[in-house]
Amino acid sequence: MATILFDGVAYGMLLFVLACGLAVTLGLMNFVNLAHGAFAMAGGYVTVILMDRWGVPFLACLPAAFVAAAALGFVLERTLYLHMYGRSHLDQVLFSIGLVFMAVTAVDWAMGSSQQNIKLPAWLQGRRDVFGMQVGIYRSFIIVICGALALGLQLALTHSRFGSRLRAAVDDARVARGLGIPVSTVFAVTFAVGSGLAGLGGALGTEILGLDPNFPLRFMIYFLIVVTVGGTSGIVGPFVASLLLGVADVAGKYYVPALGAFMVYLVMIAVLVLRPHGLFARPR
Amino acid sequence: MGAARGLARRASWRWPEIVFWLVAFGALLMPAGKYLILNEIAILALFALSLDLILGYAGIVSLGHAAFFGAGAYTAGLLAKHVTGDPLAGLALAMAVATLLGFLTTFLVLRGSDLTRLMVTLGVALVLGELANALPHISGGADGLQGVVMGKLLGRFEFDLFGRTAYAYSLTTLFVLMLLARRIVHSPFGLSLMAIRRNALRAGALGVPVHVRLIAAYTLAAAYAGAAGALLAQTTAFVSLDVFEFHRSADVLLVLIIGGAGWLYGGIAGAVIYKLLQDGIATVTPQYWQFWIGLLLVAFVMVGRQRFVGGLYGLLALARRR
Numbered sequence: 001m002a003t004i005l006f007d008g009v010a011y012g013m014l015l016f017v018l019a020c021g022l023a024v025t026l027g028l029m030n031f032v033n034l035a036h037g038a039f040a041m042a043g044g045y046v047t048v049i050l051m052d053r054w055g056v057p058f059l060a061c062l063p064a065a066f067v068a069a070a071a072l073g074f075v076l077e078r079t080l081y082l083h084m085y086g087r088s089h090l091d092q093v094l095f096s097i098g099l100v101f102m103a104v105t106a107v108d109w110a111m112g113s114s115q116q117n118i119k120l121p122a123w124l125q126g127r128r129d130v131f132g133m134q135v136g137i138y139r140s141f142i143i144v145i146c147g148a149l150a151l152g153l154q155l156a157l158t159h160s161r162f163g164s165r166l167r168a169a170v171d172d173a174r175v176a177r178g179l180g181i182p183v184s185t186v187f188a189v190t191f192a193v194g195s196g197l198a199g200l201g202g203a204l205g206t207e208i209l210g211l212d213p214n215f216p217l218r219f220m221i222y223f224l225i226v227v228t229v230g231g232t233s234g235i236v237g238p239f240v241a242s243l244l245l246g247v248a249d250v251a252g253k254y255y256v257p258a259l260g261a262f263m264v265y266l267v268m269i270a271v272l273v274l275r276p277h278g279l280f281a282r283p284r
Numbered sequence: 285m286g287a288a289r290g291l292a293r294r295a296s297w298r299w300p301e302i303v304f305w306l307v308a309f310g311a312l313l314m315p316a317g318k319y320l321i322l323n324e325i326a327i328l329a330l331f332a333l334s335l336d337l338i339l340g341y342a343g344i345v346s347l348g349h350a351a352f353f354g355a356g357a358y359t360a361g362l363l364a365k366h367v368t369g370d371p372l373a374g375l376a377l378a379m380a381v382a383t384l385l386g387f388l389t390t391f392l393v394l395r396g397s398d399l400t401r402l403m404v405t406l407g408v409a410l411v412l413g414e415l416a417n418a419l420p421h422i423s424g425g426a427d428g429l430q431g432v433v434m435g436k437l438l439g440r441f442e443f444d445l446f447g448r449t450a451y452a453y454s455l456t457t458l459f460v461l462m463l464l465a466r467r468i469v470h471s472p473f474g475l476s477l478m479a480i481r482r483n484a485l486r487a488g489a490l491g492v493p494v495h496v497r498l499i500a501a502y503t504l505a506a507a508y509a510g511a512a513g514a515l516l517a518q519t520t521a522f523v524s525l526d527v528f529e530f531h532r533s534a535d536v537l538l539v540l541i542i543g544g545a546g547w548l549y550g551g552i553a554g555a556v557i558y559k560l561l562q563d564g565i566a567t568v569t570p571q572y573w574q575f576w577i578g579l580l581l582v583a584f585v586m587v588g589r590q591r592f593v594g595g596l597y598g599l600l601a602l603a604r605r606r
Contacts, residue, residue: 032402083586089398090345091585094541097534098581105575217530221410224403258418265411269392272404276395 012246021194037216043199069199231278332551334508356513386506
């Protein structure tokens with residue numbers, strides 16, 4: 001029971017890091033980016049290539065995955081996404097689906113369609129007994145990293161100069177621009193950081209979530225659930241939603257394997273029926 | 285009086301439409317050859333037409349329209365396998381099941397914002413896909429539903445190897461449902477849907493029961509999608525899990541966008557263009573054609589969907605003025 005809860009929390013934390021960039025672009029900036037998973041996949045493949053082909057240690061791969069995905073996000077934002085901000089949701093949906101298709105086939109072409117594996121360093125493998133509870137070391141590692149990231153993000157968003165600029169730009173871009181806030185730079189940096197975090201999540205999650213070219217499509221619904229169930233008023237909501245989703249998914253697959261992934265959808269439906277605008281959001 | 289005359293004028297047949305249907309039915313006189321792809325085009329066109337009803341007219345963006353397509357396909361397949369091979373009975377039952385499913389899911393779909401709708405429509409299709417996967421003794425699981433044997437159409441026409449009967453059957457279904465859709469879209473009900481798409485708040489203020497109308501439109505579209513699924517199951521005598529897949533929902537969205545949403549024939553035009561494109565690209569790179577479709581989508585949106593469709597409308601207006 002406790003172990004399942006623990007694994008669920010680790011899984012949820014991982015989902016949060018994967019989806020938090022989307023929580024900002026989709027939740028705060030109201031930009032539908034279905035291609036978010038592609039950045040996570042990029043991070044995952046960067047890790048696989050670095051570790052397998054160049055023998056880079058795992059810990060050094062994590063920042064590399066972040067940087068690579070962030071750079072990719074930055075370039076795409078400046079060249080393509082930039083033109084999509086003011087468009088209708090339908091345009092944004094079509095545009096990002098197009099990107100997903102391209103990402104999926106490009107990776108399939110470059111890396112093959114098979115599942116990729118990485119070999120974790122020995123000190124991250126195995127389980128340890130803590131107060132009678134079986135705790136996976138790698139999952140504790142994930143919880144620590146992702147928890148720290150979540151805390152840092154929340155502080156950055158609410159207490160830093162950049163955070164207040166971002167919130168101002170999101171609330172009313174015109175007024176923010178009038179106040180001298182470089183709105184498009186703020187958006188670009190936010191987008192890059194969000195993509196980078198997704199890349200980091202992809203790198204961390206290779207072991208747990210699996211990595212193949214279909215990754216962006218497989219997890220699209222999870223990201224959407226995190227953002228919609230969490231609500232669109234900050235990152236606390238998505239954080240709670242990720243944990244809920246992680247625990248529900250792990251527990252569901254453990255206790256009622258026949259139901260499989262249904263647990264997640266049941267949770268989604270229940271939340272939606274009770275709180276149509278998400279757990280924490282005010283209706284807008 | 286003026287409004288009624290306006291509706292009648294909008295609903296009148298124009299010569300390009302008549303020419304199109306003559307050509308489509310005329311294709312049946314060709315010697316055997318391209319019927320299989322024509323059949324696929326007709327089915328895809330019907331599926332896109334159903335999406336047009338909710339996207340082009342009611343303005344609901346759906347990422348999971350395959351849910352109803354798949355429900356129709358499995359219903360028709362299972363009926364043919366276990367009860368009767370009569371195609372029309374299968375078509376009717378598939379539409380009934382899809383209608384019911386569409387009606388039930390409206391309560392989830394029509395809650396919340398655009399964003400919630402994206403998630404829920406996608407979720408509904410995924411749930412059904414999971415369900416079909418989890419019940420292999422009914423659906424055949426990953427192997428697909430095998431042993432579907434179709435009877436003769438109307439008790440006379442057998443489904444032949446070249447797909448001639450199949451094409452005639454699909455095209456006739458498309459034609460009948462298109463007539464119905466024209467009638468609906470050009471009625472006051474259809475106009476009220478368009479008003480909702482433009483501005484739901486204002487439509488409500490004018491006395492349009494927004495929520496009820498959206499439920500009706502969504503349910504209707506589900507029935508159409510179910511019919512398309514049934515056609516696929518019956519004419520190929522096979523159903524597999526991929527009827528529920530995200531690719532199918534995304535493809536139909538693309539088809540409709542290529543042809544232009546909101547004028548009923550967009551689905552047909554898009555289906556023709558899409559199938560020809562897919563055929564062309566797939567002969568060059570059979571494995572990676574999806575990449576070019578993605579590139580096309582991105583380019584399409586970047587250049588401006590409105591500009592494409594707007595140009596088309598301009599041509600139509602020009603043709604009408606003459």
